[in-house]
Amino acid sequence: MTTPSLLAGVDRAAFASAFGSRLRSDGVPVGVTGLAAFVDALAAAPPDRVPALYWLARVTLVSRHDDLPAFDRVFDAAFRDSVLAVDPQARRQELPASTPRDAEVEGRGAAEGCAGDLPWHTRASLVASEPTPEEEAGRVLPELLPSAVARIADTPMEELDPAELALLGRWLEESAHRWPTRRSRRVRVRPNGRRVALRATIAASRRTGWEPMRLQHYQPVRRPLTVTLVCDVSQSMQSYASAYLHLMRVFARTGRAETFAFSTSLSRLTPALAHRSVEVAIAQAEQRVVDRYGGTHLASCLRELLTSRHGQALRGGVLVVASDGWDSDPPELLAATMARLRRRSRRVVWLNPRAAAPGFEPRVGSMSAALPYCDAFLPAHTLRALPEVFDAIAGVSSRA
Amino acid sequence: MSTPTAMPASAEELRRRFDEHGYLADDGMATAVFLTLRLGLPLLLEGEPGVGKTAAARVLAEVLDAPLVRLQCYEGLTANEALYDWNHQRQLLAIRVAEARHQPLAEADLFSEEFLVERPILRCIRYDGPRPPVLLIDEVDRADDEFEALLLEALGEGSVTVPELGTFTARQPPIVVLTSNRSRELHDALRRRCLYHWLDYPEATRVVAILRRTTPAAGEPLLESAAQFVGRVRALDLDKPPGVAEAINWVAALAELGATELTREGVVATLGALAKTPDDRDHVLAQLDARALG
Numbered sequence: 001m002t003t004p005s006l007l008a009g010v011d012r013a014a015f016a017s018a019f020g021s022r023l024r025s026d027g028v029p030v031g032v033t034g035l036a037a038f039v040d041a042l043a044a045a046p047p048d049r050v051p052a053l054y055w056l057a058r059v060t061l062v063s064r065h066d067d068l069p070a071f072d073r074v075f076d077a078a079f080r081d082s083v084l085a086v087d088p089q090a091r092r093q094e095l096p097a098s099t100p101r102d103a104e105v106e107g108r109g110a111a112e113g114c115a116g117d118l119p120w121h122t123r124a125s126l127v128a129s130e131p132t133p134e135e136e137a138g139r140v141l142p143e144l145l146p147s148a149v150a151r152i153a154d155t156p157m158e159e160l161d162p163a164e165l166a167l168l169g170r171w172l173e174e175s176a177h178r179w180p181t182r183r184s185r186r187v188r189v190r191p192n193g194r195r196v197a198l199r200a201t202i203a204a205s206r207r208t209g210w211e212p213m214r215l216q217h218y219q220p221v222r223r224p225l226t227v228t229l230v231c232d233v234s235q236s237m238q239s240y241a242s243a244y245l246h247l248m249r250v251f252a253r254t255g256r257a258e259t260f261a262f263s264t265s266l267s268r269l270t271p272a273l274a275h276r277s278v279e280v281a282i283a284q285a286e287q288r289v290v291d292r293y294g295g296t297h298l299a300s301c302l303r304e305l306l307t308s309r310h311g312q313a314l315r316g317g318v319l320v321v322a323s324d325g326w327d328s329d330p331p332e333l334l335a336a337t338m339a340r341l342r343r344r345s346r347r348v349v350w351l352n353p354r355a356a357a358p359g360f361e362p363r364v365g366s367m368s369a370a371l372p373y374c375d376a377f378l379p380a381h382t383l384r385a386l387p388e389v390f391d392a393i394a395g396v397s398s399r400a
Numbered sequence: 401m402s403t404p405t406a407m408p409a410s411a412e413e414l415r416r417r418f419d420e421h422g423y424l425a426d427d428g429m430a431t432a433v434f435l436t437l438r439l440g441l442p443l444l445l446e447g448e449p450g451v452g453k454t455a456a457a458r459v460l461a462e463v464l465d466a467p468l469v470r471l472q473c474y475e476g477l478t479a480n481e482a483l484y485d486w487n488h489q490r491q492l493l494a495i496r497v498a499e500a501r502h503q504p505l506a507e508a509d510l511f512s513e514e515f516l517v518e519r520p521i522l523r524c525i526r527y528d529g530p531r532p533p534v535l536l537i538d539e540v541d542r543a544d545d546e547f548e549a550l551l552l553e554a555l556g557e558g559s560v561t562v563p564e565l566g567t568f569t570a571r572q573p574p575i576v577v578l579t580s581n582r583s584r585e586l587h588d589a590l591r592r593r594c595l596y597h598w599l600d601y602p603e604a605t606r607v608v609a610i611l612r613r614t615t616p617a618a619g620e621p622l623l624e625s626a627a628q629f630v631g632r633v634r635a636l637d638l639d640k641p642p643g644v645a646e647a648i649n650w651v652a653a654l655a656e657l658g659a660t661e662l663t664r665e666g667v668v669a670t671l672g673a674l675a676k677t678p679d680d681r682d683h684v685l686a687q688l689d690a691r692a693l694g
Contacts, residue, residue, distance in 0.1 A: 041438075052427075052431070055428045056435070059435055063588075064591065065598050184476060186544065199485075199486060307638075313584075
């Protein structure tokens with residue numbers, strides 16, 4: 001049986017590497033192993049139609065679900081929307097004008113430089129004077145003197161200017177070294193363990209003529225917990241949003257935390273904030289959040305987090321919510337959501353900058369509804385209050 | 401004329417044989433499994449819970465008439481449970497026996513194959529049968545990342561190294577299927593060594609075909625309305641949308657209660673097979689009362 005092959009007489013290696021580089025340029029990471037598998041697959045099951053080619057390529061070249069949309073886009077542009085085929089029959093025909101889908105693939109990145117869009121984390125300056133070049137230069141200089149930090153330690157975060165915020169960001173990076181851990185099921189041979197480690201005992205008895213003189217013991221290994229930070233960037237939290245963004249960046253950089261911002265809907269910031277450079281990270285994060293300074297749907301956004309696939313990461317982890325508790329959703333919904341979050345995570349920490357005000361009482365309906373489900377409720381309004389936050393997050397280890 | 405247990409010659413044939421064993425595979429699934437067999441690479445199956453990842457490996461073993469070796473992953477899984485272990489009790493006994501008989505004891509005597517305990521992966525590597533075994537490494541995302549690193553040698557080279565004895569290399573490498581629910585991102589080193597297939601929830605007509613296969617007792621009108629009902633329930637904002645496995649159990653439950661068509665009472669009585677949290681249950685019931693689910 002001979003079915004006409006879609007790629008008769010084509011150099012499979014050249015074809016695969018060309019398609020691979022097209023995928024790579026569009027953000028789908030394709031390794032050499034994947035390409036080799038693709039070439040083998042083309043030989044093992046010569047595709048006779050485009051869907052067959054699609055599955056061969058997808059199974060061999062894509063290795064994570066997140067890459068599937070980009071892969072589909074490139075594949076459609078290359079094999080479905082255009083007749084730029086390897087088939088000589090098709091080559092004789094005139095090439096069609098580039099289709100909109102093709103243009104979309106080529107045009108990616110053009111929209112990235114949205115000019116004229118104010119950085120959303122910079123609020124209108126109270127002094128109404130734009131930063132002078134000296135101030136800009138001062139931001140670059142590594143002025144990590146204790147006095148510089150001490151000067152802003154008691155300043156409420158809403159009054160920090162961009163240079164002080166950058167200072168705060170650098171200070172945070174150095175301070176966040178404690179991390180919550182839990183006991184894991186993995187064990188390691190340690191002198192003060194409790195369970196007898198037979199394997200290590202026999203291995204050690206080798207030195208004493210196979211007479212087990214000393215028992216070796218296992219001790220459980222401690223593992224880092226996942227930390228999930230959710231920050232309110234609605235109108236009422238506007239002045240604190242940028243400081244909290246720096247706080248979230250410090251956690252996102254560790255690779256063991258997930259970060260989200262919400263106002264009317266939830267957006268995931270971890271990939272954006274994980275960038276090495278502060279400026280780039282904050283700029284990328286601000287592009288992600290489309291509904292900044294809008295209303296607040298606290299309960300429905302937390303619910304969205306719960307049902308999203310990152311909701312699984314909450315299991316046994318630490319959840320940090322930074323919000324003032326103003327919510328347009330009914331408090332009952334928030335209470336139900338918080339109850340589920342509490343059941344799923346090991347510890348819930350709530351940061352509310354309004355709690356620092358003298359005589360503060362959680363009278364807002366939603367805040368009082370959420371409070372019974374929080375393990376810690378902290379103001380986190382100044383730099384001096386932040387070590388307490390780190391302690392609250394890391395304090396889990398004592399509970400384990 | 402090929403024997404029924406020979407390697408399938410094409411993805412289409414593989415699909416037909418999966419079909420005969422009661423698993424309806426789509427084009428992508430058939431291509432992925434076919435390439436796994438032909439290229440000898442492990443297959444990483446990801447998808448929502450209950451779309452038939454584990455079942456695929458089970459049926460593959462049936463199709464090839466090969467033994468299925470299953471390794472259920474959990475946190476703290478180590479080489480001792482997955483690859484091999486030494487029988488320490490027997491080693492201690494052997495030491496005592498040698499002592500009693502005043503025989504000299506060399507290290508090679510204690511660490512010989514006699515004292516080696518095979519665990520699933522080594523068992524697959526050393527398997528000596530007519531056809532390679534199917535090794536199912538189930539829910540690999542539940543194990544920790546240290547365990548992933550343990551798998552690399554076995555997956556990449558088809559071999560297991562025991563420092564005291566040397567390297568065991570498979571005469572015929574096992575067919576490896578890994579499944580993951582994406583509760584954690586797997587490491588790139590593991591992904592790189594595998595073919596990858598993402599399993600989607602199938603469309604309604606395919607669900608009906610699957611249900612017809614699994615629950616022959618149920619009548620056609622019940623099957624179709626049940627498949628549509630599950631589709632509509634999946635469209636709701638649920639914490640745990642029902643997968644194919646839930647649909648199968650639910651229709652089996654309905655058939656067991658003697659239902660011939662969907663009624664409110666029938667749905668309420670069997671809802672536990674479909675909605676798995678109290679919130680989901682209340683939500684489905686509310687939608688049912690609002691007649692939003694038809």
